[in-house]
Amino acid sequence: MKDMIKITLSLVVIFIAAGIIMTSVFAITAPVIKVAKEKEEKEARQKMMPDAENITEAGIWEPYGKRGKYFEGKKEGKTIGYLVSTYGKGYSSYINILVSAGKDLKIKSINILGHGETPGLGDEIEKDYFKKQFEDKALEQIELVKAEGTDKIQAISGVTISSRAVTNGVKEAMKLLKEKYGVAQ
């Protein structure tokens, strides 16, 4: 009985001390991280749509239960394209993808904003040769295949789950755009 109390107490003290350390570090770093992240996201958006004079938030949606935003890019008062921040469920994390599409609802480019996939394997999705495959594709053409030489999206060998996650995330984003903006045309 006495032992039990001693063990519990020893653990409690360590856990509380570690908890305090982690909480204080979190309290100091969280605002800095938030500001830096927002700045990076804004720069990423501008980079994805260099022609747009201003990019305004058009709404919030929920891909795979995560919270993403979508934007309209405008030039001289006219909408020239859309940006969607979307997610795909990868091997060990949710992959955050930014999709840029033109007014014709074809993809201009995609960018991987963040993920926690296996270094050396899953992070191949960040490579240009993979991302470039999405360019100029419409919703119907976004499909993952394992064969070479098709006009679909080709999976990276050994990285099928992460490849599929990106493909699905982009597909969801394009579905959203079609739903919101497709009918009006």
Place this chain on the structure above:
Amino acid sequence: MSNTASYWNLFRNGIFGENPVFRLALSLCPAVAVTSGVKNGFLMGVAVLFVQTMANVTTSLLRKFINPKVRIPSYMFIIATWVTVTDLAMAAFARDVYAQMGLYIKLIVAFAIILSRSELFASKNKVVPSFFDGLGMGVGFLLALVIIGFFRELLGKGSLWGIQIIDTKPLLIMILPAGGFFAMGILMGFFNWIDIKFFGGKGASGAGGSHG
């Protein structure tokens, strides 16, 4: 033995005598996962080196206070705290570095080698020797990852540090997980051979499993 010499021996032990990958065969899962390239191996190694050293020092400082019956959860918490603190501090104050290293830091929580050094060494030794043990183990791990990464990237992708060197992929299997184990096994044998042949070592004792 003078202090300096014994510290040097502790440091050296981590690189040759008890190299985490080639000798203790610990933390092989992450070692296979990240050694598809030299750069990945190097960054992972640096992250492990830091956390290993800090966890060893902290465990050694707290060794009289930690109740032996609950030492493992205590060590886990020390490691988790260091990993979290490093992760957050880097994300806030060194974002360029974090963009490169962020993926690796979080993986370290589950590293068998760090826990095993806390248990086998830091919990029984003073702070300074523990520091050198951690440093040696970290450097040993780093070197092992870089060497494995070198061969896997060169043979599997024909590149080094992401730069294309030869315009073909001689052995694609090397960058896949199975190839990782091939490379590791061959290098492990080579490492033992050199040790026995030139340094009069005994070779690996065959101790230790590969969990984590």
